[in-house]
Amino acid sequence: MDKEIxxxxxxxxCALRGVKPTVACRESGVGSSFINNIEVKGSVPSIxxxxxxxxxxxxxxxxxxxxxxxxxxxxxxxxxxxAQSVKDRLSxxxxxxxxxxxxxxxxxxxxxxxxxxxxxERQLTDEQVAALKLMLAQxxxxxxx
Numbered sequence: 097m098d099k100e101i102x103x104x105x106x107x108x109x110c111a112l113r114g115v116k117p118t119v120a121c122r123e124s125g126v127g128s129s130f131i132n133n134i135e136v137k138g139s140v141p142s143i144x145x146x147x148x149x150x151x152x153x154x155x156x157x158x159x160x161x162x163x164x165x166x167x168x169x170x171x172x173x174x175x176x177x178x179a180q181s182v183k184d185r186l187s188x189x190x191x192x193x194x195x196x197x198x199x200x201x202x203x204x205x206x207x208x209x210x211x212x213x214x215x216x217e218r219q220l221t222d223e224q225v226a227a228l229k230l231m232l233a234q235x236x237x238x239x240x241x
Contacts, residue, residue, distance in 0.1 A: 099134050101162040102141075106131060109153045109160065124152030178227030 110117045121130040126145040133139040143157075150160045158164075204220045206228070220228065 097140070097161055099138075099140075102160065103131055103134055105160050105162050106149065106153075109155055113153060120152060121149065124149045175221075175224055175227055178230060179223035181227075181230060 106120070107117050110120045113120075115123075117131055118128045122128040125148050126141070127133075130141065130145065130149070134141060146157055146160060150157045153160065204222065204225045206216075206218050206220055206225070208216045210216075
């Protein structure tokens, strides 16, 4: 178990739920000094305490520990497959990275606006952008928007 990732995940899931980590630890039954014991004293938490905290936060033990989930592994495999498919379709001179739209700091940002006014914004890797371009190219055109 990577203690640093574990503590980072606790803090992240607490932030998503709008609760302070010490409150979550106390209310879950693991004790308000749980994080301090791991970070400062180097304690290794028992599986029972990890389970209690995961249950309180509404996540799996694997998610809390930062272990790869089957969904995450499948997503990574699909992204790699699509990126390889894109590379296979390019000519040799095109296989060098092509700059794509970004934020001026070397990051790829995608923004999708829905007809309902919703907006999704994500940061993507170059491989994810290439895969997305391939998927979009395969979609049929829609004239009735």
